[in-house]
Amino acid sequence: MIITRSPLRISLGGGGTDLPSYYENNEGFLIAASIDKYIYITLHKTFGTNFIIKYSDIEKVNKIEEIKHPIIRESLKYLDIKETNIEISSIANIPAGTGLGSSGSFTTALLKAIHTYKKDIVTKYELANEACHIEMDVLKEPIGKQDQFIASYGGITSFTFRKNGEVNVSTLKLSNETLYNLQDNLLLFFTGYSRKASTILKEQNDKSKSEEKAMISNLNYIKDLGYRSKEALESDNLRLFGELMNEHWVHKKKRSNGMSNPKINDWYALALKNGAIGGKLIGAGGGGFLMFYTENAIKLRRAMYKAGLEEVRFRFDFKGTEVFANHD
Numbered sequence: 193m194i195i196t197r198s199p200l201r202i203s204l205g206g207g208g209t210d211l212p213s214y215y216e217n218n219e220g221f222l223i224a225a226s227i228d229k230y231i232y233i234t235l236h237k238t239f240g241t242n243f244i245i246k247y248s249d250i251e252k253v254n255k256i257e258e259i260k261h262p263i264i265r266e267s268l269k270y271l272d273i274k275e276t277n278i279e280i281s282s283i284a285n286i287p288a289g290t291g292l293g294s295s296g297s298f299t300t301a302l303l304k305a306i307h308t309y310k311k312d313i314v315t316k317y318e319l320a321n322e323a324c325h326i327e328m329d330v331l332k333e334p335i336g337k338q339d340q341f342i343a344s345y346g347g348i349t350s351f352t353f354r355k356n357g358e359v360n361v362s363t364l365k366l367s368n369e370t371l372y373n374l375q376d377n378l379l380l381f382f383t384g385y386s387r388k389a390s391t392i393l394k395e396q397n398d399k400s401k402s403e404e405k406a407m408i409s410n411l412n413y414i415k416d417l418g419y420r421s422k423e424a425l426e427s428d429n430l431r432l433f434g435e436l437m438n439e440h441w442v443h444k445k446k447r448s449n450g451m452s453n454p455k456i457n458d459w460y461a462l463a464l465k466n467g468a469i470g471g472k473l474i475g476a477g478g479g480g481f482l483m484f485y486t487e488n489a490i491k492l493r494r495a496m497y498k499a500g501l502e503e504v505r506f507r508f509d510f511k512g513t514e515v516f517a518n519h520d
Contacts, residue, residue, distance in 0.1 A: 206418020
């Protein structure tokens with residue numbers, strides 16, 4: 193049995209500039225961090241003659257083409273799997289649709305499992321690129337490259353998205369003190385809302401493709417915030433980083449009417465009154481997790497708990513997508 197896992201992620205600045213509709217004309221830049229919440233994939237041969245696919249549904253089919261799960265079907269086709277006596281299962285610490293990049297994590301973990309099954313050697317860059325190809329080129333999802341790359345690489349990492357589609361990867365240079373303080377002072381709270389990222393990203397994608405001035409201007413500003421956030425983190429100025437998060441959220445909300453809602457706005461305002469320096473919704477928006485930077489975690493936790501929000505505590509992950517177990 194092969195078990196692989198990919199970490200989920202949080203965005204730390206510049207998010208949204210990783211879509212081809214933007215970076216093919218302007219180049220994109222963002223910072224992301226992987227966290228110790230994972231998607232696990234198990235793959236093993238069975239004694240039967242069918243594919244058995246287990247996720248939120250269970251499938252038992254004779255041919256790859258009959259698999260309903262699009263990412264599993266296209267990944268098996270892409271890597272030219274011939275056998276049919278294979279069982280694939282997935283399990284996650286956090287449900288999909290919550291803004292933590294679960295689709296990209298799922299795809300990288302799945303591809304890593306299939307490569308391991310085939311005894312292939314695949315680099316982190318190749319793995320991320322393949323995952324992007326499956327989701328963006330084959331399945332035509334209007335998404336970007338952030339999730340696949342941070343899931344594959346892990347750590348606290350910046351990505352530059354070149355006009356030709358290449359991605360430059362660079363680990364942030366953080367002191368141990370800054371790393372530990374950042375980890376302790378970033379708090380995640382679940383809003384209770386789930387949504388499909390592609391719904392909101394499609395609006396951004398369409399506007400970017402048509403080169404709508406307001407959208408391009410907004411993303412240019414967000415990209416600059418990404419650069420400034422990197423500088424703040426690498427210069428040990430976490431308070432400035434928190435302030436930039438707030439500035440980011442103000443501009444992010446302008447990209448779509450579906451980015452936030454009155455309840456989320458109320459929670460955000462409450463957080464700012466109770467120790468948060470800045471924050472934002474993680475992912476495309478519309479729901480999922482609110483993340484805040486604070487220097488008074490106890491006060492903020494108490495306020496959010498009284499408001500009915502559940503906190504998910506985390507640590508950073510520095511391994512990225514990996515083979516967790518491999519037993520013949």
